[in-house]
Amino acid sequence: MESDYSNKKLQKASFRNMDLSNTNFAGSDLRGADFTGANLTNADLSGSRTGITPVNVAFLFIFTLLVSLLSGYVAMLAGTTMQQMVASTDEDVRTAGYVAIGVAILFILLSYWRGVGNAVKDLIMPVVVLAVAVGTAAYISGMGTGMGMLYLVLSCVLLVFMFVIGTVARASAGSLSNIIFIVVAVSGASFGKTLGGGLGTVVMALACAVISKRALSGAHGFGALRKLSHAITRRFGTSFRRAKLTDANFQKARLHNADFTDADMSLANWHHVKKINCVFK
Numbered sequence: 001m002e003s004d005y006s007n008k009k010l011q012k013a014s015f016r017n018m019d020l021s022n023t024n025f026a027g028s029d030l031r032g033a034d035f036t037g038a039n040l041t042n043a044d045l046s047g048s049r050t051g052i053t054p055v056n057v058a059f060l061f062i063f064t065l066l067v068s069l070l071s072g073y074v075a076m077l078a079g080t081t082m083q084q085m086v087a088s089t090d091e092d093v094r095t096a097g098y099v100a101i102g103v104a105i106l107f108i109l110l111s112y113w114r115g116v117g118n119a120v121k122d123l124i125m126p127v128v129v130l131a132v133a134v135g136t137a138a139y140i141s142g143m144g145t146g147m148g149m150l151y152l153v154l155s156c157v158l159l160v161f162m163f164v165i166g167t168v169a170r171a172s173a174g175s176l177s178n179i180i181f182i183v184v185a186v187s188g189a190s191f192g193k194t195l196g197g198g199l200g201t202v203v204m205a206l207a208c209a210v211i212s213k214r215a216l217s218g219a220h221g222f223g224a225l226r227k228l229s230h231a232i233t234r235r236f237g238t239s240f241r242r243a244k245l246t247d248a249n250f251q252k253a254r255l256h257n258a259d260f261t262d263a264d265m266s267l268a269n270w271h272h273v274k275k276i277n278c279v280f281k
Helices: 053-084 091-114 117-142 145-176 176-217 221-238
Strands: 252-257 274-276
Touching: 053 091, 053 145, 053 221, 091 117, 117 145, 117 274, 176 252
Parallel strands: 252 274
Antiparallel strands: none
């Protein structure tokens, strides 16, 4: 078996369950390679590069861009809905519009500090339930049409939908690079603005971008989004799942999108290694 794979292009190469102890992979391109269950005891992976292959990078970029454009469109719908509510001649609808704007601001702040899931559970769901109850009671009693509450519910639903779509876009972009995410975020925000969403649309789109970035930084309360990011790494990245990496040398390696789930990494050398979107559980 060849023991020197140094400085080679080994994209998508399969080394599953192979005995690669003392093998030299220094400086090699290991993007998309599969080392699942391999024995890499004392292997030299210094200066190597892991991650997603260029073909899959292009695929994920296109997917992320499309998802971001959809996010921008939904942001436009939410923004214009709130603007129409505030500009309405119906006092109830106008009041509901101001409430919707307040809810949107609180939702953004709560999402940033506690995560989108907690914000939906603790803020959006109670607001929607209350709005439905109030609107139904007003309609049945004849005290109102319930339209204000209906618009409030619609704006909340659109707001949540926009953030869910946006976080999917960020998860995909975050698994590639910050440059891709900048393109995605700007395109989504610009798309919403050109469709008439106004400043509110851009604010919501950019807020979604910031919150999603915080989620991938490891902040508490963003478990669902990180699971999605890890799923992308497991599907497209370099796999070291269940590999034996005892005494393996990763010095100065560029470990992007690598999956180390259940790997034995005892005594491995991580000197000057920068890990980005890697999975260790």
